[in-house]
Amino acid sequence: MxxxxxxxxxxxxxxxxxxxxxxxxxxxxxxxxxxxxxxxxxxxxxxxxxxxxxxxxxxxxxxxxxxxxxxxxxxxxxxxxxxxxxxxxxxASPRGGSLNLAVLPTFGARWLAPRLRGFADAFPEITVNLTTRLAPFDFALDHVDAAIHYGMENWSGARMVPLLSEVVIPVCSPEFARRHPLGRIEDVLNVPLLHLASRPDAWERWFTAMHCPVTDLRGMVCDEFTLTSQAAAAGMGVALLPRFLIERELQRGELILALDAPMSGGERYFLAWPAERRDYAPLRHFREWLVQQAEQDALHHVVAEESERSF
Missing domain, CATH: 1.10.10.10 (Winged helix-like DNA-binding domain superfamily/Winged helix DNA-binding domain)
Structure with missing residues (x-):
């Protein structure tokens, strides 16, 4: 121009x-x-x-x-x-430039942030600046180089590369499970459910996938993952959450499976960027590194699931 x-x-x-x-x-x-x-x-x-x-x-x-x-x-x-x-x-980075990345809060905190040290070690000349964002936005108006997107590959005007698929599981606190028998899918209909505002139809889709259609699902609504998982850990109800984002709570026993009934959705996590930033060097290096991290994570979960099934 x-x-x-x-x-x-x-x-x-x-x-x-x-x-x-x-x-x-x-x-x-x-x-x-x-x-x-x-x-x-x-x-x-x-x-x-x-x-x-x-x-x-x-x-x-x-x-x-x-x-x-x-x-x-x-x-x-x-x-x-x-x-x-x-x-x-x-x-902040006069030698290698910077990358301004918009991330989903829980994904950024639970999955991305613990891995960023690896990128910093590999590319010390590049500074990654993070900003959290829940709602979709326009690259023409929001001045970021790339964004983590969850959903379908339908971001108009953006280039995208798939990262991770997601398996959601129904979880609750051990104390809640003791108070509410949850041996069947139908039992979940009779307990308080925790809903995530950004995925208002998640429970409906889960019941449909379990061949138990429903028309009326009431319960507490939370506006983000962390609050939902904390409410579940406090015994407020059963939450439907991505397994890879609550691994710490599962390992510590703060959350347990309410029912062994996982569901894989058609939506995924993507890295998205505006077409004109395609050849921006910091973005190119980060994109290659992030795809590699996602592939390693997917392989780790496949091995873990096979190990669980062997016992």
Whole structure:
């Protein structure tokens, strides 16, 4: 993209405008930027001359953004945040660059974070910056290089590589299992169920897979995996959770199988990235490393399951 210089106001003008718009005061902006009120006023007027329109309504001793000024302030603030993030990323890793990755909170904490030391050892010149995200987002608006996605391979405009499939299991606390007999699929219908907000139909799909269709499934709703697993461990009900994300709780005995009835879904975890970042070196190295980690993890679980069946 070729920038037209006359459409690029100086950074000083933009910073003064952003502060005045955010604080709704030329005086407060001047104090924040260690300038005089008259200097801020002159800079705002210079920016308005470039734009050919007023950014503020000036009413006696107060200023108020115009409607167009509000929209411009949002975009300028986003642009300044991008410049700041790019500068911070460069300072953090001046030799190899950085990778900004959006991750699902529990996947990031339970699966990815414990493995990142391996990537850091292999590529010490690359800094990985993590941000958590539950809801889907647009690569054009959210400034990340890649994201961990769970679902189907249907992210429009993105490139994707599959990582891990998922097996969900019904789990509860040992104390809950003692209070509620759970020998049959039908028994699960008669106990409190814990629902995950991001997967509202998970229990319905599980009962269908177990050939026990239902129409009314009530119970407590939690907005993320960790809270759901903690509620189950506290004896609040039976939760349907991915086995590989609750291995610690299973090993410690905080959660146990409510019923030996696993279900494999058609959805998977993917690494997704915008097409234009395909050849970005930090992303390329991370993608290759992450796929290798996922393959090793899948092999580990196959071996573990075969070992369990042998006893």
């Amino acid at each position: 070729v920038f037209v210089r006359r459409f690029l106001p100086s950074m000083q003008l933009l910073c003064s405008f952003e502060a005045a718009a955010r604080l709704e005061s030329f005086t407060a902006a001047a104090a924040e930027l260690s300038l005089t009120q008259s200097a801020i006023s002159r800079q705002i007027r210079a920016l308005e001359d470039i734009l050919g329109s007023d950014l503020f309504h000036r009413e006696r001793q107060t200023v108020r953004l115009t409607r167009a000024g509000e929209a411009y302030a949002r975009e300028i603030r986003d642009a300044l945040n991008m410049v700041s993030a790019a500068t911070l990323g460069f300072r």
